[in-house]
Amino acid sequence: CSSECQNGTCVAPDTCQCLPGYHQSHTVANSCEPSCDSKFVDIANGECIAPNVLQCSEGFQLEYSPLSGRTFCRYPCDAECIHGLCLSDGSCQCWDGFSPSDGADNVCEPIGKNCTQSL
Template sequence: YGKTDKDTCAPICSEECLHGTCAEPGLCKCEPGYGGPRCELSCPNGRWGPDCTKDCVCRNNATCDPFSGACTCARGWTGDDCGSPCPPGQYGGGCLEKCRCRNGATCHHVSGKCLCGLGFTGPLCEDLCPEGTHGKDCQNECRCQNGGTCDP
């Protein structure tokens, strides 16, 4: 301990606390987002807060703010912990992009790629299956006999 310029007693650390204050001789109290003996290290991934003592709760490849613990969601995810996919009809970063799929198709919450229903094809699921095919992605071949036609 030592005397400050205001005639008060204060702890003295042998080495400077870079991102914190000297709490007692040889012990730094770190600011949020920093750790290490001299508060010289940024919190590693998955940790946050003073002395990096708190676990991040972010999911789905989200990043965790080392100071506040707040999650920044990856494309296609939302929620405080980034645990929910974008709502139907939306996709992408911040779920701000609108799906353009047709004929009742849904879009992938990350890429926006249309997932066509039975009997439809095309980038936006705008086309009926070509004649002679049917089913998901029009991958099934029709096997109608005696002049029958196939329902896509």
């Protein structure tokens, strides 16, 4: 290879084979970039800096959701967003299966929690 294979091994002239957890760069020749699997990492508002390792953009905080099993970057709210995600405008976006509470802007309640009949 005419230049060093970053995060990979030269296997033929100007051909890098990326190490596990890396993929071929679309912008830099003979370079492999870290991969973040979307099942484990949501790269919105951040950058994948190592395999499945997320670094948040300025103003965002790294968080793990046990419900989704994913790491993500969230905008810090003045009040914690219960069962939802805090958006950059400070509002709360409810997770799937939850809807905004009538009593509090930062609380999301399970849809159908007030059912009076069951099957």
